[in-house]
Structure formats: structure tokens, C-alpha cells
Amino acid sequence: MRENLHRFFRAARGVGVHVSPAESIDAMRAVAQVGVSDRAILRDALLLTLAKSQDEKLALGDCFDLFFSQPEPRQDRPESVDQDASQEADQAPSSDAASDAGSGSPQQELGPLAQMLLSQDRNTIAAAIASASGAASLSDIRYSTQRGIFSSRILDAMGLQRLRDDLDELTATNPALAERLRAALDALREAVRDTVSQGLALYAREEAENLRNEILRNAPLARIERRQVAEMRALIRQIARRLRERYSKPRKRQRRGHLDVRRTLRRNAAWGGVPFLTAWKRKHRDRPKIVALCDVSGSVAQVSDFFLLLIHSLHEVVDDVRSFAFSSHLIEVSEILESKSPEEAMSEIMSKVGFGSSDYGSSLVDFEREFMSTLTPQTTVIVLGDARSNNLDPRADILRRISDRSKRLVWLNPEERLAWGFGDSEMPRYATFCSVVRQCATAQQLERAVSDIVATYQ
Amino acid sequence: MADQKASTSIEAVESGLAAQGYIASRQIATAVYLSQQIEKPILVEGPAGVGKTELAKAIAAWRGMKMIRLQCYEGLDEAKALYEWKYAKQLLYTQILKDKLGEVLGGAQTLHAALDQLHDFGDVFFSKEFVEPRPLLQALEQPGGCVLLIDEIDKSDAEFESLLLEILSDFQVTIPELGTVSAISPPTVILTSNSERDLGDALKRRCLHLHIGFPEQRLEERIVESRVPGISQTLRRQMVGFIHEIRSLDLKKLPSVSETIDWARVLVLLQASELDTEIVKDTLNVLLKYEADIEAAAPQVTTFIAKAARSNVFG
Numbered sequence: 001m002r003e004n005l006h007r008f009f010r011a012a013r014g015v016g017v018h019v020s021p022a023e024s025i026d027a028m029r030a031v032a033q034v035g036v037s038d039r040a041i042l043r044d045a046l047l048l049t050l051a052k053s054q055d056e057k058l059a060l061g062d063c064f065d066l067f068f069s070q071p072e073p074r075q076d077r078p079e080s081v082d083q084d085a086s087q088e089a090d091q092a093p094s095s096d097a098a099s100d101a102g103s104g105s106p107q108q109e110l111g112p113l114a115q116m117l118l119s120q121d122r123n124t125i126a127a128a129i130a131s132a133s134g135a136a137s138l139s140d141i142r143y144s145t146q147r148g149i150f151s152s153r154i155l156d157a158m159g160l161q162r163l164r165d166d167l168d169e170l171t172a173t174n175p176a177l178a179e180r181l182r183a184a185l186d187a188l189r190e191a192v193r194d195t196v197s198q199g200l201a202l203y204a205r206e207e208a209e210n211l212r213n214e215i216l217r218n219a220p221l222a223r224i225e226r227r228q229v230a231e232m233r234a235l236i237r238q239i240a241r242r243l244r245e246r247y248s249k250p251r252k253r254q255r256r257g258h259l260d261v262r263r264t265l266r267r268n269a270a271w272g273g274v275p276f277l278t279a280w281k282r283k284h285r286d287r288p289k290i291v292a293l294c295d296v297s298g299s300v301a302q303v304s305d306f307f308l309l310l311i312h313s314l315h316e317v318v319d320d321v322r323s324f325a326f327s328s329h330l331i332e333v334s335e336i337l338e339s340k341s342p343e344e345a346m347s348e349i350m351s352k353v354g355f356g357s358s359d360y361g362s363s364l365v366d367f368e369r370e371f372m373s374t375l376t377p378q379t380t381v382i383v384l385g386d387a388r389s390n391n392l393d394p395r396a397d398i399l400r401r402i403s404d405r406s407k408r409l410v411w412l413n414p415e416e417r418l419a420w421g422f423g424d425s426e427m428p429r430y431a432t433f434c435s436v437v438r439q440c441a442t443a444q445q446l447e448r449a450v451s452d453i454v455a456t457y458q
Numbered sequence: 459m460a461d462q463k464a465s466t467s468i469e470a471v472e473s474g475l476a477a478q479g480y481i482a483s484r485q486i487a488t489a490v491y492l493s494q495q496i497e498k499p500i501l502v503e504g505p506a507g508v509g510k511t512e513l514a515k516a517i518a519a520w521r522g523m524k525m526i527r528l529q530c531y532e533g534l535d536e537a538k539a540l541y542e543w544k545y546a547k548q549l550l551y552t553q554i555l556k557d558k559l560g561e562v563l564g565g566a567q568t569l570h571a572a573l574d575q576l577h578d579f580g581d582v583f584f585s586k587e588f589v590e591p592r593p594l595l596q597a598l599e600q601p602g603g604c605v606l607l608i609d610e611i612d613k614s615d616a617e618f619e620s621l622l623l624e625i626l627s628d629f630q631v632t633i634p635e636l637g638t639v640s641a642i643s644p645p646t647v648i649l650t651s652n653s654e655r656d657l658g659d660a661l662k663r664r665c666l667h668l669h670i671g672f673p674e675q676r677l678e679e680r681i682v683e684s685r686v687p688g689i690s691q692t693l694r695r696q697m698v699g700f701i702h703e704i705r706s707l708d709l710k711k712l713p714s715v716s717e718t719i720d721w722a723r724v725l726v727l728l729q730a731s732e733l734d735t736e737i738v739k740d741t742l743n744v745l746l747k748y749e750a751d752i753e754a755a756a757p758q759v760t761t762f763i764a765k766a767a768r769s770n771v772f773g
Contacts, residue, residue, distance in 0.1 A: 023663060026496065033495040034464040034488070041465060044488040052662040054503070054669050276545045 001036060002028070003134070010139050011067050011202040012050055015059045019050055039068065067202060110170075111162035117184035118177075125188070129195055132157040138199040150196045155189070217444040229305075232443065233342075236306055239447045240313025289320045289378045290453070291406070293367065295385030296350060297327035297358030303414040303441075304354070305346060307384045310446060312342045318454065322374055325349050326363035327356035332371065358388060360426065361395040368398050375405040380453055383411045384440070387420075387427040394426040396433065403433040408456070412440035412449050467491055480509070480516035481681045489668040490517060499626050499647035501611075501657075501665035507714030508670045510650040511609060517646060518605035525605045526645075528593040530614035536621060540631060542590045548583050584635040594625055595639065603643040611661075612654040619661045626664040672714060675702055681715060686722040696733045697722060699766030704745065704755060713745040720744050733763050 005028060009019045019027075027049040034045045043064050051057040116124055136153035163185065170178035216228065216235055263279035292311050296304040311323050315337050325333045331353055336345045375381065381402055387394075403409040411434045413420065413427060420427035431437045438449050472487040482490070490513075493500045502510045518525035528539055552559075566572035591599060597606040608622070625631055629641035649665060651657060673681065678698045682689060698718065705712050713721075721744045730737050738759050746752045 018659075020663065026498065029496045030492050033492060034468075038465055040484065041468065041488055044485045045492060048485075048489050048492060048666040048668060052659070052667050057667075057669055271545075271549060274549075276549070 001031075005031065007139055008046070008064075008067050009050075011063055012060055014203045015063045017051055017056045017060050017063075023050055063202065066198065110166050111159055113159040113163045114166045114181055117163075117181060117188060120184070125191070128158055129154065129188075129191060133195055133199065138196065139203050141196070141199050142204050144200060144204070147193070147196050147200060150199070151189070151192050154192050154196070158188075217447075218442050220441045232306065233309060235443055236309045236446075237313070237342075239443065239450075240310065240316070242447075289376065290314060290318055290322075290380050290382060291371075291374060292321065292323040292382045292384065293330070293363075294323065294325050294333075295327065295358055295360075295383075296325045296354045297385075298355050299358060299388050300386050300414055301355060304384075306443070306446065307412075308337075308346045308349060309342050310450060311384075312337050312345060314450065322371070324367065324371070325353050326358075326360075326366070327353050328359045328362065329353065330363040330366035357390050358385070359392050360385070360387065360389040361393040364395045364398040364402075368401065372401075372405070375402065377405070377407055379406040380456070381406045381409045382453065383409070383430075383434075384414075385411075386413055386415050386425065387411075387430055388424050389426050391424045394429055396426070396429045399430055400433045403435070408435040408453075409433060410435060410449070410453060411437045412446070413437065414441050415439070416441065464491070474520040475513075475516045476684070478516040478519045479684050480512055481677060481684055482513075482516075483673065483677055486513065486668065486670065489666055493646065493666055497629075497644055499649060499665045500668050501649045501651065501662065502668045502670060503651045503653055504670035505672070505712065505714055506652055507716035508672065509715055510670060511607065513670075514605055514607040514648040514650075517648070521605070521646075523602065523604050523646070524600060525607060526593050526597045526600070527607045527609060529609045530611050530618070532613060532615060534614050534618055538592055539594050539618065540592050540621065541595045541633060542592060543584070544588045544590050548588050551583065586636065589633070589636070594622075595631060597645045597647075598625070598629065598631065598639055598641040600645065601642050604645045606645045606647045608647065608649045610652060611649045612651040612657060616658065619658050623660055623664065626661070672705060672712070675699065678702075678715065678718060682718060682722050685719045686726060688726045689722050690731065693725060693730060693732055694722070696763070696766045697725060700733060700738070700762050701745070703758075703762040703765055707755060707758070709746065709751045709754060710748045711746070711751060717745050733766065735760050735763060738763060 258281040
């Protein structure tokens with residue numbers, strides 16, 4: 001049982017549940033208490049000790065069900081027919097009986113695998129498969145391409161070579177028995193293949209998912225294929241969740257060791273100034289204030305989806321965010337993003353200002369006219385866009401005033417650095433007034449950029 | 459053998475809690491049983507009002523132990539959770555003992571000698587006499603054990619979590635001036651959280667993690683039955699069915715078990731024999747706590763009542 005539990009822990013790690021040695025010890029102790037006879041209780045006990053959030057519980061529950069569902073060796077039907085046939089054959093009192101009696105002696109010389117298959121004891125076969133997959137270290141399987149090699153390793157470990165020899169021999173001496181053995185062998189292959197598939201599902205999920213996510217994170221947002229959009233959205237949401245977990249609750253930071261003399265004296269006035277209660281100096285921290293300007297014009301249509309999604313998640317992380325979307329003119333979208341689900345909000349914003357040809361100049365004029373007062377010396381301004389203004393006046397002077405009024409001005413550009421300044425790109429002109437200019441073409445870059453912005457307020 | 463014993467003791471937990479009016483699902487009972495057997499705290503998560511705090515109360519009542527409750531909030535610190543020195547008493551005693559001190563130190567000729575004599579005297583003012591035990595220390599000092607409820611741990615600061623680690627894993631605390639205080643008998647610790655913020659891994663690792671969601675229909679009916687005995691079976695079925703329908707809506711705050719019980723009481727008070735649109739609309743504010751939610755649910759009331767009644771026929 002201990003061996004099985006250890007394999008289960010590995011499978012649990014495979015589905016993304018973090019199982020440390022200490023937790024596995026706890027789980028062992030819990031299992032020792034509740035025993036293994038009642039599967040429902042065992043399941044509860046493992047979920048209680050190993051999983052640490054509702055998501056993990058669901059994942060681990062599925063993993064448990066998969067792990068403890070033995071792939072049934074699919075032999076029953078063809079074999080029951082076979083059995084019936086052989087019983088019928090037994091009832092016929094002629095040469096068949098003789099052959100059965102005769103088969104008794106050659107069976108003695110058959111290899112253990114052949115005997116096991118002929119005995120049709122399903123439990124023994126299942127146990128043999130389990131121990132062989134242990135010997136072939138099935139839990140090391142990582143990729144679906146490895147299925148073949150693991151199947152053959154398991155079969156080898158079960159003694160396939162000997163069985164082949166037996167088969168060759170039997171074909172010559174006892175064709176009927178050879179036929180039965182061959183059918184049983186096919187069923188065995190199938191059962192092994194199922195076991196390997198199950199192993200793949202159990203142990204390799206994490207690896208495959210990591211690989212896929214890694215590729216997706218580094219894929220350029222502008223060239224995401226349609227079928228990947230949903231996955232990408234999920235990934236961005238994951239990033240947003242991580243940001244939220246890291247930054248949502250402002251941590252108190254005390255400067256330990258620096259006595260605040262004035263406050264200490266005031267607090268201890270009751271004791272004649274004898275400092276029983278001490279007060280320490282605290283670091284003053286700005287509350288995060290963010291103003292985000294997001295380009296939703298046709299030239300960045302592919303990327304603005306993800307930009308909006310991320311801004312949506314910013315609204316959840318930071319209390320004071322105001323967001324604006326623009327193409328040829330600029331509107332405030334904070335309320336839409338706050339009150340609606342990401343999908344609804346995005347389609348509404350797109351229908352209001354999206355897909356036009358971009359005019360950075362007049363959008364900046366809009367911003368200066370109506371919203372300049374939202375900027376304070378604590379504000380970080382984020383501009384998401386490619387700075388392609390269709391050769392219209394870029395009004396970089398407004399951007400300078402924005403930069404003067406705010407704490408920082410961050411420009412995130414989805415284009416490659418090489419393309420900045422070519423064609424109608426006004427990036428170099430704008431860049432002089434920005435505190436930070438970043439290329440932001442992949443999900444990973446997006447995450448880093450936003451994480452840096454939020455981190456400056458921590 | 460051991461297995462048999464385990465499942466019967468889990469049933470014993472279930473019936474023990476039921477006797478206190480707390481209808482526990484199998485999972486909850488298993489958690490309570492395990493926490494007792496392997497001496498680990500339980501971290502209970504779930505939406506507000508599903509009976510997280512009630513669980514601690516029920517365990518305390520069932521085992522006949524004292525319950526010590528520590529309500530967490532932002533800014534909770536050692537002095538309020540663990541122990542505090544009785545400053546005023548210390549100050550008062552130094553004043554009263556001034557003359558005594560003069561006597562003790564009278565023989566000393568130099569400052570150095572006086573200090574030496576004081577050292578021999580020991581740390582009188584930092585002894586147990588002057589410690590004001592707060593909930594955590596109280597829990598460790600209960601001779602017969604107790605149920606320690608640390609409520610809404612997610613409201614406290616991250617630093618406070620670290621403070622708890624020593625208590626949760628070893629049932630002891632270290633007071634710098636006094637040394638380590640170990641529990642006389644390890645308390646049963648229940649932590650509750652509304653998942654307002656993610657708790658640290660170190661804390662989670664030390665606990666059994668129990669998630670209490672909204673109960674299944676049957677279970678909820680049993681809960682209502684035990685809490686509001688005066689309600690008729692038909693009405694009970696109908697109202698629980700109705701609430702399950704409501705929970706399928708996308709609302710700001712879904713009604714949880716505590717709201718179900720409140721509503722049942724209200725319906726009994728109003729002497730309703732079965733649900734109808736009028737009475738539901740009048741009492742919807744018991745179930746839903748936001749105006750927007752009530753507006754969203756109101757148009758659906760008739761359909762839901764019909765559905766609840768139909769499931770009642772087949773159930």
C-alpha cells in the first residue's frame with residue numbers, strides 16, 4: 001500500500017498539487033488512521049491532507065478517481081465465448097478431451113506468462129501488469145510519443161520473449177491452444193496500452209501543460225492563432241490572478257529599530273513620560289494610482305484584446321485605476337471594465353471606439369481637455385499602443401505635460417524595437433518623455449511589465 | 459479491524475455533532491476525526507454563512523470543552539492575540555515596593571554591588587504574575603484541553619500568520635522573558651477563512667484543509683429540520699428547493715445556510731403552509747442582501763417556485 005501511496009503522491013504532483021515530504025508523511029498518518037477499506041473515506045482523508053485550495057481539491061479528486069480506477073483487462077467477452085466453446089468442447093467426449101488432457105503436460109513446460117494468460121485469472125494478470133509497470137518505471141513517462149516504448153518495456157518485463165518462444169512451439173504441437181494464447185496476448189497488449197495511457201494521463205500532464213504554456217507565453221500576441229485565443233485568455237487570466245495574489249493586499253512595512261520619539265512621548269504621557277509603550281517609525285508608502293490609456297485601433301486590434309483583459313485584471317488588483325480607450329478619439333472605460341465580465345466589457349469597448357484608424361494627437365487632446373486633473377504626482381500612466389498615428393500631428397507636447405504631472409509614464413509597445421520610428425511610428429518622439437519604454441509583444445513581457453509597475457508601490 | 463474502527467468512529471463524530479444540532483457531511487466528520495487522531499488543526503474555507511464558526515461551537519459543545527475564540531482583524535498583533543505584560547501593575551508594584559527595594563539594596567556600597575544584588579533578586583517583574591494571557595496563551599493553559607477557534611484568519615496580516623505557526627505545529631509558544639510554554643493538553647484548533655486573501659503555504663501545510671460549500675439538497679433539508687423543528691415537511695422541501703434554484707443565479711451574494719435557516723424561521727413565524735409568489739416576494743430580503751440581487755431574482759420567483767414544487771413531487 002505504501003508503494004501505491006507514493007505513486008499517488010507523484011501523480012498528485014503531476015496534476016499540480018504541491019506535495020511536500022511533510023505533507024506526504026501527514027497523509028500516510030491519516031491513511032494509517034482511517035484505513036484503506038472504504039474508498040470514500042480514503043479519498044476524503046487524502047483530499048484533506050494534501051490539497052490546500054478548492055482548485056487543488058477538484059484536481060486531486062479527479063486524479064484520485066483516475067488513479068484508483070484500474071483499467072479493466074478487456075478479456076471477459078471474447079474469453080467467455082472461448083470458455084463456452086471449450087466447455088462445449090469438454091462436453092463432446094471425443095478427441096478434444098484427449099487434447100485437453102494432453103495439454104496438461106505441455107502447459108507444465110510453458111513460461112509463467114503463458115500459464116498466467118491461459119489460467120485467465122484477471123486479478124493475477126492485473127497485478128502482474130502493475131508490478132511490471134513498476135519495473136519499467138512507468139511513472140517517468142513524460143510525453144505521448146513515449147507510449148510505444150513504455151508498452152514494450154512493460155511487456156518485456158512480463159516475459160514476452162518467453163511467451164513468443166512458447167507460441168512458436170505450440171503452433172507446431174498444439175494449434176488450438178496456440179490460438180487461444182494468441183487471443184489472450186492481444187487482450188494483454190490492449191490492457192498494457194490502457195495502463196500506459198492512464199500513466200500518461202497521471203504523470204505527464206504537468207509536463208505537457210508546462211511545455212504548452214511556455215510556448216504560449218513567448219508567442220507574439222499579434223500572431224496568435226484563432227484556436228489558441230481561448231488558451232491565451234486563460235493564460236492572461238492566470239497572470240492576472242498571480243498579480244492579484246502578489247499585490248492585492250498591501251503589506252505593512254515598518255522600519256523596525258527607528259524610534260518615533262514624538263509619538264512615543266505622547267503615548268506615554270500617562271506614565272509621566274516613562275516609555276512603556278514604544279512607537280516605531282513607519283515607512284510612508286504611496287497607494288497605487290494608475291491611469292491606463294489603451295489603443296484599440298485597427299493596427300493593434302489583435303493585441304488590444306489582451307491589453308484590455310489585463311487592464312480588466314488591474315482593476316481587481318489596484319483600487320485606484322482609471323482606464324481609457326482610444327483610436328481616433330478617447331473615452332473613459334473604467335466603469336465598463338469594473339461592472340462587466342471581461343468578454344462583455346471588451347465587446348462593448350470595441351463597439352464604442354474600436355477598430356478605427358488611430359489618431360494619437362486628437363486622443364491626447366481629448367485626454368488633456370477632460371481628464372488631465374486625474375493625474376497627481378503619485379500616478380503611474382501606462383500607455384499601451386504602437387504609436388502609429390497615420391502621419392497626423394502626434395502632439396508630443398501633451399505627452400510631455402502628462403509626464404510632468406505624473407510620477408511615471410510607462411509606454412508598452414507591441415511592435416518590435418526594430419520597427420519603431422519607421423513609417424508612421426512616432427515612438428522615438430514619444431519615448432523622450434517616457435520614464436520607461438518597453439516592448440510588450442508576448443504574454444510574458446506583458447506580465448513582467450505590469451508586475452514591475454505594481455511592484456514600485458509595494 | 460482498524461478500518462472498521464475508523465468508519466464507526468467517523469459515524470460517532472457525525473452523530474455527536476448532530477446531537478448538538480450540527481448536521482455534518484461525511485467529509486466534515488472525517489476531518490474532525492482525523493484532526494483529533496493526528497493532532498492537526500483544521501483550516502475551514504468556504505463562503506460566508508455555511509457554518510464554519512458553528513462547527514467549532516458544535517465540537518466544543520459535543521466534547522464538553524471550553525471554546526476560546528480569537529477574532530482576527532487587520533492590525534491584530536501579539537499583544538492582543540498571545541500575551542501582554544501588565545504594565546500598569548508592574549508600575550504600581552515598583553512604586554509600592556520602592557521602600558522594600560531600598561532595604562534590599564541598602565547594604566550595597568557601590569552602584570556595582572547594588573546591581574549584583576538586584577540580579578540575585580531575579581526578574582521579579584517579568585514573571586508569570588505579570589503576564590496577561592490572551593486567547594492563544596489561554597488556550598494552551600486550559601488543563602482539560604479546549605477548542606480554539608481562530609476566526610477569519612484571512613482578515614489578519616501576513617505577519618500574524620507566522621506568529622501562529624509555532625502554535626499550530628507544536629502547540630507551544632515562546633515568550634522571550636519566560637521561555638517556552640507548551641500546551642497542557644493540545645487544544646483542538648479550528649481556523650476559518652473566507653478566502654479574502656491567499657494564506658501562506660507554511661500555514662496551509664500545517665493544517666487539514668476542509669472546504670465547506672453549499673450543502674446538497676438532502677443535507678440542507680436535514681439542517682433546517684434540526685434547526686427549525688416547527689416547519690412542515692412540504693414547506694421545508696419547497697423552500698430548500700427554491701434556494702437551490704436561487705443559487706444557480708449569478709448574484710453578488712448567494713444565500714447560504716444561515717440565510718436558509720433565517721428564512722425558515724420567518725416562514726414559520728408567518729405561518730406559511732407552502733410557498734407562493736406573494737410570500738416569497740415579501741420575504742426575499744431575508745435571503746438576498748443586496749438590492750441588485752433582489753431585483754435580479756424577483757422576476758424568476760414564480761418559475762422557481764414551480765420548479766421547486768415539481769421536484770418536490772418527484773423527490
